[in-house]
Amino acid sequence: MIVMKFGGTSLSGAARIRQVGLIVRRFARSRPAVVVSAMAGVTDELIALAGRSVSGPPREVGARLDRLRKRHRREARLLGLSDGPGSRLERELEALFTELEGVCRGVLLLRELSRRSLDLVSSFGERLSALVVTDHLRSLGLRAQFVDARDHIVTDESHGSAAVDFDATFRNLRRGLLPALRKGSIPVVTGFIGRTRQGATTTLGRSGSDYTASILGGALRAKEVWIWKEVDGVCTADPRLVKSARVVPRISYQEAAEMAHYGAEVIHPKTMLPARRGRIPIRIKNTFKPDAPGTLITSRPGSRGSAPLLVSSIDGMALVTIEGSGIFGQPGMILRLLTPVALAGTNIYMISMSSSEYNVSFAIMQGDLDKTLRALEKDFRDRGLLGEQVARITVERGMCAIAVVGAGMKGQKGIAGRVFSALGDAGVNVVAIAQGSSEYNITVIIKGRDMKRGVRAIHDRLNVGRSAGRTRRPALRLVSGRGR
Ligand code: ADP
Ligand code: ASP
Ligand code: MG
Numbered sequence: 001m002i003v004m005k006f007g008g009t010s011l012s013g014a015a016r017i018r019q020v021g022l023i024v025r026r027f028a029r030s031r032p033a034v035v036v037s038a039m040a041g042v043t044d045e046l047i048a049l050a051g052r053s054v055s056g057p058p059r060e061v062g063a064r065l066d067r068l069r070k071r072h073r074r075e076a077r078l079l080g081l082s083d084g085p086g087s088r089l090e091r092e093l094e095a096l097f098t099e100l101e102g103v104c105r106g107v108l109l110l111r112e113l114s115r116r117s118l119d120l121v122s123s124f125g126e127r128l129s130a131l132v133v134t135d136h137l138r139s140l141g142l143r144a145q146f147v148d149a150r151d152h153i154v155t156d157e158s159h160g161s162a163a164v165d166f167d168a169t170f171r172n173l174r175r176g177l178l179p180a181l182r183k184g185s186i187p188v189v190t191g192f193i194g195r196t197r198q199g200a201t202t203t204l205g206r207s208g209s210d211y212t213a214s215i216l217g218g219a220l221r222a223k224e225v226w227i228w229k230e231v232d233g234v235c236t237a238d239p240r241l242v243k244s245a246r247v248v249p250r251i252s253y254q255e256a257a258e259m260a261h262y263g264a265e266v267i268h269p270k271t272m273l274p275a276r277r278g279r280i281p282i283r284i285k286n287t288f289k290p291d292a293p294g295t296l297i298t299s300r301p302g303s304r305g306s307a308p309l310l311v312s313s314i315d316g317m318a319l320v321t322i323e324g325s326g327i328f329g330q331p332g333m334i335l336r337l338l339t340p341v342a343l344a345g346t347n348i349y350m351i352s353m354s355s356s357e358y359n360v361s362f363a364i365m366q367g368d369l370d371k372t373l374r375a376l377e378k379d380f381r382d383r384g385l386l387g388e389q390v391a392r393i394t395v396e397r398g399m400c401a402i403a404v405v406g407a408g409m410k411g412q413k414g415i416a417g418r419v420f421s422a423l424g425d426a427g428v429n430v431v432a433i434a435q436g437s438s439e440y441n442i443t444v445i446i447k448g449r450d451m452k453r454g455v456r457a458i459h460d461r462l463n464v465g466r467s468a469g470r471t472r473r474p475a476l477r478l479v480s481g482r483g484r
Pocket of ligand 1: 006007008009010037228229230231233234235236237238239240263264265266310311312
């Protein structure tokens with residue numbers, strides 16, 4: 001069997017959902033399990049709806065709910081799935097809207113939104129889209145079955161980016177989905193969401209449906225996981241930033257994880273974990289060009305020569321610098337400095353330390369800045385460390401990280417030098433740098449306004465992607481294969 005995941009852009013309306021239907025039908029003999037995202041923009045709308053339920057007028061909340069309701073109804077009708085309010089699909093959609101309205105009413109009354117309630121509100125996008133896709137596949141004569149991932153994916157309580165209990169989840173998915181799959185039915189699974197043991201709805205992190213797909217792939221021991229997008233595959237740089245970016249035919253799990261960690265939205269960073277563990281190849285494919293080869297992700301590195309494989313970038317970052325002779329030079333210092341950052345739940349993207357050890361800088365997302373500073377300052381104050389002489393914290397906002405990624409860079413001389421000279425010639429100032437010891441990744445922090453220029457300069461100067469290996473034609477043979 002194979003897992004096929006369709007992203008929000010591939011499901012943005014009736015015309016695109018039709019295209020999704022054609023693809024699923026075409027590969028039906030490979031026994032697909034389908035994973036869906038919410039329709040494009042719906043998760044953002046739901047998050048805004050939750051936010052307005054805390055602080056906005058009830059009328060606005062009602063209007064927002066109505067817009068979402070109308071959009072789903074309209075697309076269902078355009079697909080010919082419902083002929084009015086009495087139809088089964090419309091009743092199912094309406095039941096979800098009634099539930100969502102109830103949650104919003106609760107938030108409106110209390111004027112309080114916990115991370116737990118936000119997750120519940122966010123979960124409706126996938127639940128709605130999966131209903132529509134299931135019905136559409138049925139209308140094509142396929143035996144599709146709506147599956148609420150919350151009945152199978154068990155997570156902890158870290159709302160917003162919950163951690164999956166793999167043992168329980170794999171067991172549930174095998175037990176719950178394999179028998180029907182073996183009989184030829186096609187599960188249509190809500191991406192992005194899970195549930196705690198106590199029964200609270202959780203989400204796996206923004207864009208987490210890719211991750212759902214590879215969790216399913218791992219559990220069901222799928223032959224491959226196919227992630228359908230609106231881009232031709234993983235490109236040598238974000239095609240929105242660099243016109244000359246090319247598709248990379250193949251890339252390793254590790255290279256893909258590094259790239260995704262540094263902002264390439266083309267795949268969620270956690271997706272590689274279950275796939276790598278189960279040695280399941282991932283393919284990124286274009287919904288509108290199903291015959292194009294796309295990108296194949298396996299354990300084999302994509303780059304063979306010395307050129308980097310791709311450049312990824314992420315903006316909206318802040319660089320926090322801690323300096324002062326009073327706190328440095330002791331063993332375990334970095335650990336002590338960064339523990340409050342970790343406890344605040346902040347993800348650190350890169351760290352760089354000066355050789356004098358009198359300062360250390362680290363890059364985080366700007367949204368995490370306030371809580372991080374509060375945690376650091378409290379910790380320093382408690383330990384009597386805050387003060388010009390002892391330790392000082394400074395912040396630079398509006399920064400971006402550019403990561404130059406590729407296994408082929410390992411052991412190659414001069415790559416960092418070429419990155420800096422490309423940036424220097426383009427008039428871009430480098431604020432901080434880091435190179436992981438794996439040598440798969442060089443990261444530079446620059447000003448956010450220089451991002452486009454910086455990415456282009458590196459992409460062109462270093463011939464990024466030129467060393468990319470070739471790959472075989474796509475495995476359309478799966479159609480006639482028996483699957484596993
Ligand atoms: P989905 O429908 O799954 O949500 P997205 O809209 O997230 O799909 O599509 C992937 C996005 O990732 C595209 O908009 C593309 O511009 C962006 N992107 C960023 N970096 C890369 C890259 N290196 N290769 C391909 N796409 C990239
Ligand atoms: N709908 C969710 C989001 O927008 C998950 C996903 O699309 O993968 O983040
Ligand atoms: Mg996305």
